[in-house]
Amino acid sequence: MSVRVRFAPSPTGPLHIGGVRTALFNYLFAKRNNGKFILRIEDTDRSRYVPGAEDHIKESLKWLGIQWDEGPDVGGHYGPYRQSERVNIYKEYAELLVKKGHAYYAFDTPEELEAFRDRLRKSGVPNPQYNSITRQYMRNSLTLPAEEVKRLIESGTPYVIRIKVPRNREIKFYDVIRGWVSFNSNELDDKVLFKSDGFPTYHLANVVDDHLMEITHVIRGEEWIPSTPIHVLLYEFFGWEMPKFAHLPLILRPDGKGKLSKRAAIEAGFPIYAIKWTDPKTKEENPGFREIGFIPEGLINVLALLGWHPPEDREIYTIEELIQYFELERVGKSGAQFNFEKAKWINQQHILKLSPEKLMAYARPFIKEFFPEGIEESKLLEAMLVMRERGTTIREILELTKSVFERPEIEQVINLLPEWNDNVKAALQDFINYIESEELDPSQIPTKIKDIAKKWELKKGKFMLTIRVVLTGQKAGPPLGELLKIIGKNEVVNRLKLVLNAKEERK
C-alpha cells in the first residue's frame, strides 16, 4: 500500500512555524516513501473561522516549496479537501455509530452542561467528565424514553451525538515515535462527535476523512496524544483499519517554559510565522521569516532539525537531501526549544550557497525598501556578493550593502579614527593620489597601502583600519580592495577628501 499522509490545519488563524514543521515532516515522509502529501482544511469550527487564514496557510507552504499532491486548488480523487464542503457525509457516519450502539444523542444545553460541571467542581471534582457514570444523570438517548428522544429530534430540539466510551477498558496504540501508549477508558470523556450546528467535531471528521482518503500515517503534534484513544475507539467501532500514528514533539519557547506561542516568539525577537500575517480584525501586522530575510532553503533546514536528526554529523541540508534521509524513527521524543541564533546561522549557510542569480532574486523584494532611489542591480549584486558572509539574513546583507553606498557620518568617522597626525594625513594624501592616478585594481590595493604605510612609518594594520573608518565609518567589513571597488574610485576620493578637510577645519 502506498503511503498517503495529510497535513490538516484549521483555518482558525495563520499558520505558525509549529504547524509548518508538522507539514514539513509529513511532506518529507511522503516524498521519502514515494507517497502522496495531502492538504486538508479542517474548517469545522465556523465560530472561530478567520478570513484569510486558509490563504495564509497555503501561501506559507508554497513559499517553502511544500507542495501538496492533493488538496484545495489542486484537487485529487478523494475530494473535496475542505471539510466544510464535506459536511453532508459526517452525519451519516455519526448516526451509523448510534445505530451500532457506540454513540448516542444528547440534548443537554450548554447551560445545563455548565451547571453540571459547576456542581461537580464544587463537590471536589477538578475536571468533571461526561462519561459512563455521569451520562446516566444527563438528558440523552440513553436515559430518555425512546419516544421522547424521537419527539425531541423531530421537534427540532438541538442535540449533539456523543461517543459512548466503554467502561474500564484498556485502549492502546502503537506510536511510531514513542512506542506503545495506553489509556484506561474510564479516563475518557464521551466526546461530542457531531455538534448541534450540523458540523462534526475534529474527532469524527478526522477519523472519517482519514479513512475515506486512505491515509496510511497520521503524523501530527504531540498535543493530540490524549485524544488519540477516542480515535482508536472510533476506528474500532467503524470496523476500519487504523492508520499508523506518529506524534511529533512540541516546539518549545526559547526559555523552555511551555510550547512556542506568538507572544513568546515576539518577546524573544523572532517571527512565529513563515510569512507575514495581517490580522483582518485588528489590522495588526506580524512579519514572518520571509520578511526578516530568511530564505525558504534555510527555514526548511531549521525546522527539519527541530526534533529530527539525520544519520550524518552535519547540519546543512537541501530539501532533496532531507527527503533522502528522512525517517520517522529518527524523530526525537522530547520537546525542542527554538534557538533563533542557530536558525540564523543555518540560514546564513544556505545564503552562502546561493547562486548570484538566486541571491539577487531573494533580495529583489527588499530593494525598494533599502534603496528608495533605486539602484543598478549589477552594482547591488556585486556589493552583496562581497558582504554576504557577514550577514545571516537577506535583510542584514542588504543593510550592510546599503551602508557601503552611503557616505558615513563625519562625526562617527572622527570618533572611530584610530590615529591622526601629520604622517597619517600625508599617507592619506598619497593614497588619494594613487587612487586618482590608476585604474582601481582590488588585488593591488593591499600592497599599495603597505608601501604607503612604510613610507610614512605607520603600522600597516592600523593604517588600513584608518582607511576603512574614513571610508565607511565602520571598524570592520570586507577586505579593503573589494570595498574600494564597490564604493568606486570617485567616491573613494571624495570621502577621503571630505574627512581630510573636516579634520583641517576643526583644528
Place this chain on the structure above:
RNA sequence: GGCCCCAUAGUUUAACGGCUAGAACACCGGCUUUUCAGGCCGGGGGUCCGGGUUCGAUUCCCGGUGGGGCUGCCA
C-alpha cells in the same frame, strides 16, 4: 488535581548494553603582522536522582524529581 508524554553540555542533538560520551549553535582563548564584529585553530562545559538487571549501563526495568501536553458542542 487527574491522565498522558518527556528527561545527554546553556540550546539542538549523536550513541539503538561495551571506545577518553561525538557534533553544531552560543561562550571563552589563540592565530591571522592584509584591518575584523570576518576566517582558521583550540578550550571549558553533559548522561536529573535513587534503586535494581548485567561481567558491563546514557542505553533495559522500577521508584522519585523536574519539565511539558491534555483535561470544550476548539482544533
